[in-house]
Amino acid sequence: MSNLAVTNExxxxxxxxxxxxxxxxxxxxxxxxxDGELFLEYSQSESVALDDGRIKSASFDTTQGFGLRAVADDAAGYAHASDLSEPALRRAAAAVRAVATGHHGTLAAPPAGTNRMLYTDMNPLGAVDLTARAKLLADIDAYARARDARVRQVMASLSGVWQAVQIIRADGSRAAD
Known part of the structure; x- marks a missing residue:
């Protein structure tokens, strides 16, 4: 599945x-x-922390939202929200239009799409379950303690973030990652 297909979904x-x-x-x-664009963002993050052989915290969070930017001469208008809805987009559009008062510019051409795909579009956060991550942290704790008898406290954590973005320009061109 392409980055654009993932972000469209x-x-x-x-x-x-x-x-x-x-x-x-x-x-x-x-x-x-x-110049200007709509920046759509979806992000998932997770973290598991171990302290002295015990899981002290585990968290999972999902956020989404958008930012709309408009540039007219040396003025920039920016509006953002975590509510991905048409009414929120319309309010943001009205807010960024304020920088256009009396301005009649020509929209800049979109950047060339020359980026290489450096990683897959798969969300890796669900690939390893909590039990396996807790075991890895316990193994790290055991390894550190086995290295030196003077080790009294071991703290270890695993964190991950998966982010998907789509950028939409005024001419309808789109980019996704």
Whole structure:
């Protein structure tokens, strides 16, 4: 599955947002601007911490949201929200339009798509269950204590973050990672 397909599923299929309407909102918000884009973000993070042979904390968090940026001459307008909805996007669009007062620019061309894919689009956070991660931390604790009898306290943790982003420009061009 491509990065664009993964992010389309996260930002449109799951939320019920219509991609065509979002493109239209972005296009209207950035009309007459010199530059700008909608940045959609979805992130999952997890952490497990061990202290003296016991799991002290374990957490999992999911966040999502967007940022809308508009540039007119040397002025920039920026609005963001964690609510991925059409009303929130429309409020953000109205806010960034404030920098366009009396400005009639030409939107900059999108950056060239020259990036290489350096990793897969798979979310690795669910690949190893909590029991296996707790065992790895216990093994680290045992290893540190076996190295030197003077070791009195061992603290170890595992953390991971998976992030997906999609950028939509006024001309409808998209990039995803």
């Amino acid at each position: 996260l930002f449109f299929d799951r939320t019920g947002l219509d991609s065509g309407r979002v493109e239209s909102i972005v296009g209207e918000a950035l009309a007459g601007m010199d």
